Amino acid sequence: MKRFSFLVFLFYSLHLSAQVKFDDFFISKTLRVDYFHSGNLITDMICFEQMKQEAFWGGSKKNLVDIFDYGNYKFSVCDSSSNKEIYSRGFCSLFQEWQNTDEAKKINRSFYECVVFPFPKKTVKLEIFSKDKYMKLTKIFEMYINPNNYFIKKENPLRYASYKIFDSGDPSVKVDVVIIPDGYAKEDLEKLKKDAKRFAGYLFNHAPFKENKEKFNIWLVEAFSQESGTDIAGQHVWKNTIVNSNFYTFDSDRYLTTSDIKSVRDLAGLVPYDQIFIMVNSTKYGGGGVYNAFSMCSSDNEHAEVVFIHEFGHAFGGLGDEYYDSDVAVQDYYKKEVEPWEPNLTTLVNFDKKWKNMLDKETPIPTPNTDNYKDKVGAFEGGGYMPKGMYRPYINCEMKSLYSGFCPVCQKALKDMIDFCTK
Numbered sequence: 001m002k003r004f005s006f007l008v009f010l011f012y013s014l015h016l017s018a019q020v021k022f023d024d025f026f027i028s029k030t031l032r033v034d035y036f037h038s039g040n041l042i043t044d045m046i047c048f049e050q051m052k053q054e055a056f057w058g059g060s061k062k063n064l065v066d067i068f069d070y071g072n073y074k075f076s077v078c079d080s081s082s083n084k085e086i087y088s089r090g091f092c093s094l095f096q097e098w099q100n101t102d103e104a105k106k107i108n109r110s111f112y113e114c115v116v117f118p119f120p121k122k123t124v125k126l127e128i129f130s131k132d133k134y135m136k137l138t139k140i141f142e143m144y145i146n147p148n149n150y151f152i153k154k155e156n157p158l159r160y161a162s163y164k165i166f167d168s169g170d171p172s173v174k175v176d177v178v179i180i181p182d183g184y185a186k187e188d189l190e191k192l193k194k195d196a197k198r199f200a201g202y203l204f205n206h207a208p209f210k211e212n213k214e215k216f217n218i219w220l221v222e223a224f225s226q227e228s229g230t231d232i233a234g235q236h237v238w239k240n241t242i243v244n245s246n247f248y249t250f251d252s253d254r255y256l257t258t259s260d261i262k263s264v265r266d267l268a269g270l271v272p273y274d275q276i277f278i279m280v281n282s283t284k285y286g287g288g289g290v291y292n293a294f295s296m297c298s299s300d301n302e303h304a305e306v307v308f309i310h311e312f313g314h315a316f317g318g319l320g321d322e323y324y325d326s327d328v329a330v331q332d333y334y335k336k337e338v339e340p341w342e343p344n345l346t347t348l349v350n351f352d353k354k355w356k357n358m359l360d361k362e363t364p365i366p367t368p369n370t371d372n373y374k375d376k377v378g379a380f381e382g383g384g385y386m387p388k389g390m391y392r393p394y395i396n397c398e399m400k401s402l403y404s405g406f407c408p409v410c411q412k413a414l415k416d417m418i419d420f421c422t423k
């Protein structure tokens with residue numbers, strides 16, 4: 001009994017002290033910390049590269065401490081004198097995905113990454129944690145940052161026109177999505193503007209974005225590339241583009257990403273932003289989305305709209321893939337005995353923490369994959385690349401097969417994230 005009251009008290013006090021006052025600790029600019037994330041199948045190392053001050057802070061000024069605990073990594077910023085956590089976010093990285101490939105068994109590799117947080121008024125401690133397959137956090141980096149350090153770069157950013165193409169108001173209470181074009185040459189300017197508007201429209205065609213349209217700002221940075229198109233290694237196509245996007249990530253022909261995160265963030269920093277979408281001038285099918293890093297997609301493929309929505313679900317909502325029957329080469333990505341962090345996947349190890357309260361009383365767990373449960377929330381076996389031992393919330397969802405729309409559980413997770421960013 002005693003133990004119980006202590007826990008209640010602890011929860012209550014943690015809850016009360018969760019968020020801090022922005023003006024006590026921060027000014028309305030961004031501090032960006034860049035590093036190389038290096039290692040192999042087993043090791044994980046962060047090597048500091050640079051710090052930069054950026055002109056805007058586009059995130060919430062109220063919800064500074066993360067409440068979701070999504071992502072394979074987390075960074076935390078503490079006030080150095082009180083050791084109080086004043087900012088944190090979860091995130092994912094290409095490095096962690098690469099660790100699941102065969103190459104990671106043979107060589108070491110580095111990936112460029114950044115974390116951003118509001119610019120501190122006083123010295124802070126930055127810590128980066130990695131989450132293992134058992135959801136255990138290990139600290140992999142720690143650094144004290146004095147905001148007066150003259151090595152924090154303040155150089156003029158790249159000079160490109162940047163403006164809102166969809167305007168709902170004050171960035172601190174909106175989800176600000178910045179569109180970074182890649183593979184648009186100077187002569188593609190008109191196409192670039194048209195494509196960006198088309199993609200903004202795509203977002204608002206889908207629930208829960210469509211009914212929350214007034215909570216979004218969409219920004220465009222008119223950045224040009226030397227050449228049109230993108231790299232397609234397997235077809236021997238190489239293009240000189242501004243953020244160096246490429247298909248064939250980890251030798252998957254449709255996996256479109258970039259390792260040039262420095263350029264991506266330099267361009268994004270021209271505006272206040274919460275989310276980065278990289279629009280790649282290509283007709284080839286494909287895309288990619290990494291939680292709290294970026295989403296990207298080719299501009300002119302016939303399935304571009306739904307690929308974009310799916311990837312945005314990963315990058316913005318931390319949603320997991322609900323499919324399990326694809327050719328994606330992922331080995332042993334989840335442990336059946338551990339509840340994953342993704343809001344739309346469960347091993348049923350801790351289903352109470354997930355969407356159990358959204359099930360009708362009479363719906364069995366696990367839920368049979370039959371027509372009786374076609375439009376019902378349940379726990380259907382198969383998800384997260386695993387046909388057995390992992391369960392998804394709906395028979396079909398945008399995170400399982402394109403053109404399905406987000407299931408009620410994914411919609412709720414996305415809506416919760418919209419609310420978190422717009423308070």
Ligand SMILES: [Zn+2]
Nearest residue numbers: 344397407410
């Ligand atoms: Zn779903």
